[in-house]
Amino acid sequence: MIELCNSTDVVEGEILRRDVEGFPAVALTRHEGQIFVFPDTCPHAEESLSEGWVEDGRVVCGVHFAEFELGSGEVHNRPAGCPNLTFFTCEDRDGKVFARLKEEA
Amino acid sequence: MTMCRGSCQGAGRPDMTPVYPTAGSYPDFARLVDRDTAQVDRRVFSDEAVYQAELRQIFARAWLFLAHESQIPGPGDFIRTSMGEDDVIVVRQRDGSVKALLNSCPHRGNRVCMVDAGSKARGFICNYHGWSFGLDGGLRGTDGKVYEKDESFEKAQIGLTPVAQVASYKGLIFGTFDPEAPSLEEFLGDFTFYLDIMLDNEEGGTEFIGGAIRSEIDCNWKFPAENFVGDILHAFWTHQSGAQAILGGGVDLGKRYDELAFQASVYGHGIESNLDKVGNTRTLGYPELVDYMFDLSERAKARLGEVRARAIGAVSSATVFPNMSFLPGQNTFRVWHPRGPGKIELVSWTIVNKNAPERIKDLYRKGVMMTFSPGGVFEMDDGENWEYSTRVNQGFVTRQQPLHYALGLGSEDLERDLPGIVHKGSMNDANQRLFYTRWAEFMEHDNWADLQNGATAAPARPKAAAE
Numbered sequence: 001m002i003e004l005c006n007s008t009d010v011v012e013g014e015i016l017r018r019d020v021e022g023f024p025a026v027a028l029t030r031h032e033g034q035i036f037v038f039p040d041t042c043p044h045a046e047e048s049l050s051e052g053w054v055e056d057g058r059v060v061c062g063v064h065f066a067e068f069e070l071g072s073g074e075v076h077n078r079p080a081g082c083p084n085l086t087f088f089t090c091e092d093r094d095g096k097v098f099a100r101l102k103e104e105a
Numbered sequence: 106m107t108m109c110r111g112s113c114q115g116a117g118r119p120d121m122t123p124v125y126p127t128a129g130s131y132p133d134f135a136r137l138v139d140r141d142t143a144q145v146d147r148r149v150f151s152d153e154a155v156y157q158a159e160l161r162q163i164f165a166r167a168w169l170f171l172a173h174e175s176q177i178p179g180p181g182d183f184i185r186t187s188m189g190e191d192d193v194i195v196v197r198q199r200d201g202s203v204k205a206l207l208n209s210c211p212h213r214g215n216r217v218c219m220v221d222a223g224s225k226a227r228g229f230i231c232n233y234h235g236w237s238f239g240l241d242g243g244l245r246g247t248d249g250k251v252y253e254k255d256e257s258f259e260k261a262q263i264g265l266t267p268v269a270q271v272a273s274y275k276g277l278i279f280g281t282f283d284p285e286a287p288s289l290e291e292f293l294g295d296f297t298f299y300l301d302i303m304l305d306n307e308e309g310g311t312e313f314i315g316g317a318i319r320s321e322i323d324c325n326w327k328f329p330a331e332n333f334v335g336d337i338l339h340a341f342w343t344h345q346s347g348a349q350a351i352l353g354g355g356v357d358l359g360k361r362y363d364e365l366a367f368q369a370s371v372y373g374h375g376i377e378s379n380l381d382k383v384g385n386t387r388t389l390g391y392p393e394l395v396d397y398m399f400d401l402s403e404r405a406k407a408r409l410g411e412v413r414a415r416a417i418g419a420v421s422s423a424t425v426f427p428n429m430s431f432l433p434g435q436n437t438f439r440v441w442h443p444r445g446p447g448k449i450e451l452v453s454w455t456i457v458n459k460n461a462p463e464r465i466k467d468l469y470r471k472g473v474m475m476t477f478s479p480g481g482v483f484e485m486d487d488g489e490n491w492e493y494s495t496r497v498n499q500g501f502v503t504r505q506q507p508l509h510y511a512l513g514l515g516s517e518d519l520e521r522d523l524p525g526i527v528h529k530g531s532m533n534d535a536n537q538r539l540f541y542t543r544w545a546e547f548m549e550h551d552n553w554a555d556l557q558n559g560a561t562a563a564p565a566r567p568k569a570a571a572e
């Protein structure tokens with residue numbers, strides 16, 4: 001697992017972007033206390049999800065408004081051809097957020 | 106600007122700054138209105154070049170009505186409308202302010218918002234290539250797969266062109282494409298005194314109810330505008346049969362016509378009223394509304410003073426230059442959007458006091474529908490007249506013929522303690538002459554200093570005199 005940031009940096013309802021050496025940018029958010037980590041790149045047309053927002057337990061892409069359920073990544077309000085979002089496994093260890101990021105293909 | 110051929114290396118980046126056209130001067134067109142002989146040349150109703158000059162001189166500069174605040178109460182609520190022939194989105198921002206945006210994508214120009222109105226929009230996405238704009242009009246994104254890789258692409262510079270200025274007066278939102286235009290209140294001038302008859306006769310202000318009705322009429326936009334600015338004369342002929350059906354008698358001037366009736370004009374905006382308290386309200390055909398109006402008029406004395414309290418429901422009509430009109434007491438509110446010299450799109454609403462009882466609001470909604478909708482008793486009467494007044498000018502010989510706008514020459518009332526240029530009697534062409542004088546000022550002048558200090562400016566008056 002890779003360390004991303006202090007868990008206090010991840011604020012309820014907001015999306016934080018982190019750039020990690022060797023991986024595409026990741027995004028983090030907190031919902032009802034729980035932390036979620038996912039790719040910053042929207043699977044629809046590769047715009048940045050951290051420029052979107054969280055609404056009703058979903059990440060909303062600010063560009064074409066695809067909505068992804070936090071956790072499952074299931075897509076709603078789906079632009080044509082948009083796949084689900086894949087969330088990363090993450091943990092809050094002693095005030096630091098760690099996640100298992102996939103290797104770049 | 107030339108497009109590059111072959112290699113584009115080193116070519117200049119696109120300048121995506123919004124463009125606000127500047128005005129010119131059209132003295133030949135201004136002379137189509139002759140103040141000395143009180144005549145209007147028919148070319149103002151038919152000539153394509155005159156029409157194009159109107160779009161530039163008037164509709165690209167004047168403050169134009171956009172929406173009522175009540176139509177877009179929350180963030181992301183929007184309506185689509187026109188300013189002249191320009192398609193515009195009016196949208197409430199997250200901070201509660203209102204922006205108006207040209208409804209045309211800066212990519213290939215496609216119309217971005219297709220629907221007439223909506224609520225809680227997140228933004229606007231163009232159908233053609235998927236460019237996405239925020240509520241503020243800024244470009245949010247396109248397609249990252251393509252544009253992220255294009256080094257020359259500067260997203261922050263691109264957006265829907267904002268209408269240069271947006272402002273409200275007591276619930277009515279207006280916009281102008283001219284960054285140099287004076288404030289809305291300066292543009293309205295002392296006419297706000299008369300607008301308050303409709304907009305501020307009771308605590309809580311007004312709202313639009315029941316949606317918009319759209320229709321097309323094959324007439325020049327100035328015929329309906331001049332009709333509402335001061336043509337009560339037509340009511341006694343055009344609307345006689347409709348009035349008889351509803352009222353059981355003709356349109357009534359009011360017992361104190363000679364003493365009370367007047368026309369007032371400021372910068373081409375105009376109102377005529379008989380100050381008979383309920384004449385307009387009566388034509389909706391509901392006795393309950395007439396009772397309501399008598400009561401409202403009584404209560405409004407403290408707020409508006411004696412004269413304006415008598416005007417709330419009176420036989421009356423008004424136009425704000427160039428193309429927004431309303432009828433006090435009848436509560437129809439409308440905009441005449443130009444669609445070429447010989448066509449308009451009419452959008453109309455019902456305006457009521459926000460604090461009026463629900464039952465009263467509903468009677469107004471029904472009453473307006475029965476009278477001033479495309480199938481309404483009075484609207485049908487009017488439309489046909491305006492269509493033929495426009496269409497006959499297709500005749501080459503016909504359009505050389507003079508028109509008469511001279512009723513009430515010499516009837517200016519210098520004594521009356523009311524703001525604006527005031528004339529005696531409501532049956533008078535005075536406001537219409539001043540409407541066309543304002544039109545000529547817009548044709549003539551390329552700057553606001555001249556526009557605001559010409560013949561249509563209200564004479565200075567002692568401040569407190571109005572009450």
Ligand code: FES
Binds near residue numbers: 047061064079
């Ligand atoms: S890029 Fe995210 S929805 Fe299109």
Ligand code: FES
Binds near residue numbers: 210234235
């Ligand atoms: S025209 Fe709007 S995205 Fe191309």
Ligand SMILES: [Fe+2]
Binds near residue numbers: 339340343344483487
């Ligand atoms: Fe009429």
